[in-house]
Amino acid sequence: xxxxxxxxxxxxxxxxxxxxxxxxxxxxxxxxxxxxxxxxxxxxxxxxxxxxxxxxxxxxxxxxxxxxxxxxxxxxxxxxxxxxxxxxxxxxxxxxxxxxxxxxxxxxxxxxxxxxxxxxxxxxxxxxxxxxxxxxxxxxxxxxxxxxxxxxxxxxxxxxxxxxxxxxxxxxxxxxxxxxxxxxxxxxxxxxxxxxxxxxxxxxxxxxxxxxxxxxxxxxxxxxxxxxxxxxxxxxxxxxxxxxxxxxxxxxxxxxxxxxxxxxxxxxxxxxxxxxxxxxxxxxxxxx
Amino acid sequence: xxxxxxxxxxxxxxxxxxxxxxxxxxxxxxxxxxxxxxxxxxxxxxxxxxxxxxxxxxxxxxxxxxxxxxxxxxxxxxxxxxxxxxxxxxxxxxxxxxxxxxxxxxxxxxxxxxxxxxxxxxxxxxxxxxxxxxxxxxxxxxxxxxxxxxxxxxxxxxxxxxxxxxxxxxxxxxxxxxxxxxxxxxxxxxxxxxxxxxxxxxxxxxxxxxxxxxxxxxxxxxxxxxxxxxxxxxxxxxxxxxxxxxxxxxxxxxxxxxxxxxxxxxxxxxxxxxxxxxxxxxxxxxxx
Numbered sequence: 001x002x003x004x005x006x007x008x009x010x011x012x013x014x015x016x017x018x019x020x021x022x023x024x025x026x027x028x029x030x031x032x033x034x035x036x037x038x039x040x041x042x043x044x045x046x047x048x049x050x051x052x053x054x055x056x057x058x059x060x061x062x063x064x065x066x067x068x069x070x071x072x073x074x075x076x077x078x079x080x081x082x083x084x085x086x087x088x089x090x091x092x093x094x095x096x097x098x099x100x101x102x103x104x105x106x107x108x109x110x111x112x113x114x115x116x117x118x119x120x121x122x123x124x125x126x127x128x129x130x131x132x133x134x135x136x137x138x139x140x141x142x143x144x145x146x147x148x149x150x151x152x153x154x155x156x157x158x159x160x161x162x163x164x165x166x167x168x169x170x171x172x173x174x175x176x177x178x179x180x181x182x183x184x185x186x187x188x189x190x191x192x193x194x195x196x197x198x199x200x201x202x203x204x205x206x207x208x209x210x211x212x213x214x215x216x217x218x219x220x221x222x223x224x225x226x227x228x229x230x231x232x233x234x235x236x237x238x239x240x241x242x243x244x245x246x247x248x249x250x251x252x253x254x255x256x257x258x259x260x261x262x263x264x265x266x267x268x269x270x271x272x273x274x275x276x277x278x279x280x281x282x283x284x285x286x287x288x
Numbered sequence: 289x290x291x292x293x294x295x296x297x298x299x300x301x302x303x304x305x306x307x308x309x310x311x312x313x314x315x316x317x318x319x320x321x322x323x324x325x326x327x328x329x330x331x332x333x334x335x336x337x338x339x340x341x342x343x344x345x346x347x348x349x350x351x352x353x354x355x356x357x358x359x360x361x362x363x364x365x366x367x368x369x370x371x372x373x374x375x376x377x378x379x380x381x382x383x384x385x386x387x388x389x390x391x392x393x394x395x396x397x398x399x400x401x402x403x404x405x406x407x408x409x410x411x412x413x414x415x416x417x418x419x420x421x422x423x424x425x426x427x428x429x430x431x432x433x434x435x436x437x438x439x440x441x442x443x444x445x446x447x448x449x450x451x452x453x454x455x456x457x458x459x460x461x462x463x464x465x466x467x468x469x470x471x472x473x474x475x476x477x478x479x480x481x482x483x484x485x486x487x488x489x490x491x492x493x494x495x496x497x498x499x500x501x502x503x504x505x506x507x508x509x510x511x512x513x514x515x516x517x518x519x520x521x522x523x524x525x526x527x528x529x530x531x532x533x534x535x536x537x538x539x540x541x542x543x544x545x546x547x548x549x550x551x552x553x554x555x556x557x558x559x560x561x562x563x564x565x566x567x568x569x570x571x572x573x574x575x576x
Contacts, residue, residue, distance in 0.1 A: 115557060116552055116553075116554065117552075118544070118547055119545060119546045120545075122546065127554075129557065131557065131560070148547075151483075151484055152484070152552075152553060152554075153445075153480075153484060154441070154553070154558040154561045155554075155557075155558070157441075157442070157561050158558075158561070161560065161565060178515070179515050182515060185483055185514050185515075188476060188480055188483065188514055189480045189483060189484060189514075191476050191480070192441075192476055192477045192479070192480030192481075193480075195439075195473055195476065195477060196439055196440070196441060196477060225473060226473050226476055227466075227467050227470060256406070256407040257407060257408075258407045258408060258410065259406055259407045259436075261439065262565060263565075264404055264405075264436070265404075265442070266403055266404065266415075266440075266443075267561065267562050267563055267564055267565060268562070268564070269403060269417065269419065269443075270446075271562045272419070272446055273442045273445050273558055273561050273562060274555050274556070274558040274559045274561060274562045275555055276555055276556070277449060277550060277551075277553065277555060
């Protein structure tokens with residue numbers, strides 16, 4: 001079985017400077033391709049930076065999917081025979097979205113708009129309302145979601161059920177304390193996302209300080225058992241990580257002779273997961 | 289804020305010998321109470337052992353909820369002022385279930401029947417069809433599920449949405465290889481269960497060899513950030529772990545000034561999680 005080299009280019013984009021960020025990403029993608037990468041993941045909002053203070057600031061950086069940033073990724077993907085998944089600040093119909101594009105060998109295959117907006121993002125971005133896309137590529141079926149989306153296992157389940165062998169997730173993980181000897185919590189959750197679905201997960205984080213904000217800088221490529229294949233070293237700064245992934249390993253969901261993580265689901269019992277949240281029952285036992 | 293001492297009594301039950309197992313658990317529960325425990329979790333199927341080879345073997349160990357095992361737990365809980373959550377082999381209406389009981393100060397508050405049966409369990413047990421119960425106790429709201437259930441995040445979401453501050457999970461985790469320096473995969477998934485819901489999770493595993501089968505022996509008590517508060521040492525054998533848990537810490541689901549892990553859910557977009565599984569789309573992009 002052939003392995004596909006997946007790369008995550010952990011970068012430090014410049015806030016509000018899409019032209020510089022295109023140069024930065026072009027250099028990193030070219031370098032990753034030279035190392036054998038066939039699928040390259042870029043950070044969330046790598047076109048624009050992250051720490052906006054007003055909606056106008058976000059809007060000023062926003063581009064359509066046929067704008068210069070995604071066009072540059074299409075060109076790079078054609079030149080090097082790549083799939084590229086990257087985050088960009090998208091303008092569409094008067095709205096601004098925190099989006100990710102998947103381009104494959106010169107063609108824009110999908111744009112995904114982040115559905116779960118983190119903290120102040122809701123002040124400038126509109127949330128997406130469409131499920132994470134899964135795109136059939138030469139390398140296998142690839143799903144796309146963004147950062148905080150990964151912390152909603154219901155959301156991760158959707159591309160997995162749609163057959164994603166690899167989930168690519170541009171992120172900007174804000175730095176937060178965690179106990180000595182533990183990985184950052186975001187990584188632990190991404191490991192579980194991979195394991196409960198038996199699919200590969202490639203997370204590309206950003207790095208660098210922006211308006212005083214720091215980042216986990218925790219790019220990681222995870223196998224279908226939930227174990228890291230490659231990870232950015234703590235405090236590594238800008239770095240490209242790569243891992244050879246046998247994406248067909250994610251086709252089988254078997255975890256024992258009779259157990260299968262998708263077939264063993266009981267969807268008929270999960271109705272309440274998709275219902276509007278009611279307040280927690282104040283006392284007594286819930287119906288059992 | 290008061291802390292509640294939670295204990296997990298990791299035991300080595302004797303296959304097919306409920307009377308011996310009642311002695312074993314009584315001794316462990318009494319010991320845990322003496323250490324200050326108010327909530328005590330026992331392993332899955334601690335009444336019967338696990339490695340059955342026929343349905344008749346399982347059936348021969350099965351007891352009703354008013355049988356000797358759960359009655360002994362009621363007595364212990366009254367004597368020591370405890371909540372006890374333990375797994376037992378249940379007989380009901382001609383079926384055999386892999387069940388757990390929650391008893392509180394002498395009273396049986398709920399019986400939960402495992403909904404996600406692992407591997408050969410389906411050969412002797414019937415699956416439960418009811419959601420994990422959440423019971424209001426003097427110490428806080430406590431949810432119950434069993435072992436492989438923890439690997440279905442949709443299932444874990446249900447008691448969390450019902451306000452569980454602590455999820456108690458009797459388990460029998462079969463030993464499996466994992467990379468050096470990593471925790472067993474089951475633990476990583478349980479950590480994510482806690483973190484994505486901001487609730488405490490107390491897992492009580494078994495230990496000992498049974499018909500050649502070994503166990504993770506990985507009992508663990510996890511805080512709402514997903515970090516271990518107490519864990520059985522690798523290869524510890526029978527041991528009781530305890531942790532003082534400020535269960536009210538699980539009442540707030542806030543993770544940043546504007547973010548909340550439950551309020552940020554988009555249940556209206558999760559419909560397909562609760563639909564019968566259709567085969568993965570064979571090619572092209574899913575609707576986006």
